[in-house]
Amino acid sequence: MIPAWTDIQIVVNQNGVVEWNVPVGNSIAFDNNFLDKQDQKQIEGMGLWDIENLGVLKLNTPYMFETPEGYGTHFYDPFYHHRNNIRLLPGKVETDIWHEVNFPFEFDNTDVPKDSKLISVKAGEPLVVASVYKKSDKTKLNLHSYSEEKDNLYNRNNGLNNTVSNNWRRTKKILDEEE
Numbered sequence: 001m002i003p004a005w006t007d008i009q010i011v012v013n014q015n016g017v018v019e020w021n022v023p024v025g026n027s028i029a030f031d032n033n034f035l036d037k038q039d040q041k042q043i044e045g046m047g048l049w050d051i052e053n054l055g056v057l058k059l060n061t062p063y064m065f066e067t068p069e070g071y072g073t074h075f076y077d078p079f080y081h082h083r084n085n086i087r088l089l090p091g092k093v094e095t096d097i098w099h100e101v102n103f104p105f106e107f108d109n110t111d112v113p114k115d116s117k118l119i120s121v122k123a124g125e126p127l128v129v130a131s132v133y134k135k136s137d138k139t140k141l142n143l144h145s146y147s148e149e150k151d152n153l154y155n156r157n158n159g160l161n162n163t164v165s166n167n168w169r170r171t172k173k174i175l176d177e178e179e
Contacts (some may be wrong), residue, residue, distance in 0.1 A: 001078065004127040005062060010086075010107055012121040020057070056089070058104040065095040065130070070094065072135050075103065078126045086121060088128050095134065103128055 009021040050130065065073055076090035086107040093101050107119055144150070157175070164170040 001126045002063070002128045002130055004121050006123050008059070010057070011025075026141040056104050056106050058102045059088075060102050061099070061100075064099045065101050066099050067092075067095045067132055069096045070135055071132050073101070074131050074133050075101065077105075078127050078129050086119065092133065119124070135137045 007021075007023050011019050011021075067073060072092055073095040074090070074092045075088070077088040079087045080124060086105050088103045088105040094103065157171070161168065161171040164174070
């Protein structure tokens with residue numbers, strides 16, 4: 001988990017204009033702007049939130065990511081666990097070649113009180129999840145037709161999970177003991 005390295009504030013003003021403030025990026029010690037617009041050509045046809053026709057912003061990170069040759073990094077958002085006002089777009093980066101990674105994200109101001117229209121992420125909050133992958137790994141996904149055997153297995157496991165108060169750890173322990 002990579003935390004936000006600075007506070008990030010996005011405001012939609014009364015005229016519908018989007019403004020942002022990234023205090024570390026505004027610091028005299030840094031000449032880098034840590035928040036910018038994402039090139040619209042890179043996101044065309046993706047069906048992303050279109051906030052006042054701005055589309056997607058991107059965080060220009062102060063980090064460099066380097067993996068051994070043959071490995072890359074998959075970045076994704078902890079959206080379901082920590083916040084729901086911004087959502088970083090997931091992606092894989094060949095960090096054995098490209099070390100600078102920026103995080104494009106869409107944001108939603110529908111849950112923001114109308115009088116403030118402020119969206120914020122605090123420094124230290126979980127921002128993005130990163131996991132390393134081997135670039136040569138090719139996984140083949142097999143989709144099978146309906147199977148009564150698989151349906152019975154699903155129903156059995158679901159019933160077991162419900163009998164232990166929907167506690168997956170307890171369910172898994174019981175399943176592991178049966179093997």
